[in-house]
Amino acid sequence: MADLTFGETLGQLSNGSYNPWVESIFGYLKIIPIAYICRSWPGVTGLLNALIPAGIKEQRKTHMRFSKERVDKRMARKTDRPDIWTFVTRHSDAEGTGLAPTELLSNGTLFMLAGTETTASELSGLTYLLLRNPAQLERLIKEVRSAFSSFDDMTMTKLSQLEFLNACLEEGLRLYPPLAVGLPRTTPKGGAKVCGHWVAGGTTVQAPIYAASRSSSNWKDPEKFAPERFLPEGKQEYASDRKDSLNPFSFGPRNCLGKK
Template identity: 40%
Template sequence: MRAYPLVGMPILAMLALFPALQKARQRHIQYTQDKTARRLDTVTDRRDFMSAKSYILRHNDEKGMTRAEIMKTTGTLIIAGSETTATLLSGAIFHLLKNPSCMATLVQEIRSTFEESTDMTFVKLANLRYLNACLQEAFRIYPPVPGVLPRRTQPGGVVVNGHFIPEDVSVGVHQWSAYHSAANFALPDQFLPERWLDDKVSDPRFASDKRGVVQPFSVGPRNCLGQHLAMSEMRAILARLLWHFDINLCEESRHWDEQKVFILWEKPDLMVTIKARER
């Protein structure tokens, strides 16, 4: 916030009016500081974002980052790498539970592919067609960032859909609206992973779907740098969960998806019953 005082300081002042938000912010700051300090004090050969062989600690000189800069960067990585991933997985599980036939198909694919959950690897999971289709459909019907991912027009301006937009203008597409538009997708308000299968042309319902409209990670050189890691994480978490457990939706969460948006979704608890599968 203090890096951009003209914007950040008024926001900090407004937070004082909302004690719960202020406490949540302080918890995040403290969590970030504790995690970062523990990692900086740990000597390990494991390569990660922090290691000397990869990114943050690669330069131990004037090209490097100060401890304060590392703290700020880590805070961003924690927020960007956890909240949106958890949101998408929550939405995917909810819509799968609301559509039992889809859940049954996915469970069958996962459990028939792997004898043990320890057999799962990122590479093997990436080849599960229906798992990928379910995640793509979850991105479409319940995008983690449902509003606009802004971009800035290039020098000289740009023509978008026949309309000229001057240079240096913030533009964007409202994701939820685009993904739920009948102009882009057949049956847009229904959870139908089949629309993402490679053989979708065999189902005339989806022949005119504009799948390229769905860009949950944004586009261009400033799109999400962690998107491949996020996809690998989501495949692994969802697959392991459904390999080990049978899940059912509780009645009180039947309308869980009726939520408000404040940049991100204001998610209530997703209430389910869960039990170990019988083998």
């Protein structure tokens, strides 16, 4: 993500250790549910803030500091190799009509948060599920190894054509959604119809992703790792599955920008 966003790799795969910036993301993430609660009951903000362990608060600060350093460094560097920041800076002109420095920082932080732990969680979750299901793992290994003769052959386009691999990714996202909570949205002043129900204006609504993905109202054998539910061979057995309830990247105009 650091490479994609700021054009500079953190080298974590080559040195096998966590960069402190990435490490601090865990602390940052732990504050998010507390912020959710505070938004719903502003009266308890002071109490909850006092209860947050000092170590976690420190990690949040560290994360912001590293993000600021990266943003400043990238802003100072001219490059011909496009990265996400190339697009961000197009909207940060000096005349004051573009993104303010604080907005640049929050975008830098957002990209690192949104792209790192999500992808890593999905891959960890799926690896776990495959290890618990050796027959499925075997089938996946066969599919991958018979499709490619070398590592360089494994392009994004070719990988996206592997049916079983993609079914595994879908099933992994269902059982192990990296963003498990519901994402709050507020109804407009005059109220709105949500899922067939009239909801008063100013109400926060959300659809918890984990619950929807594991509910027996939506899925046959919801706890079972069954990638075949996403394949033609499982069409009959899993005909009752409500696939439209699977939205690990959220839904609507503000859904995940990294989904594809």
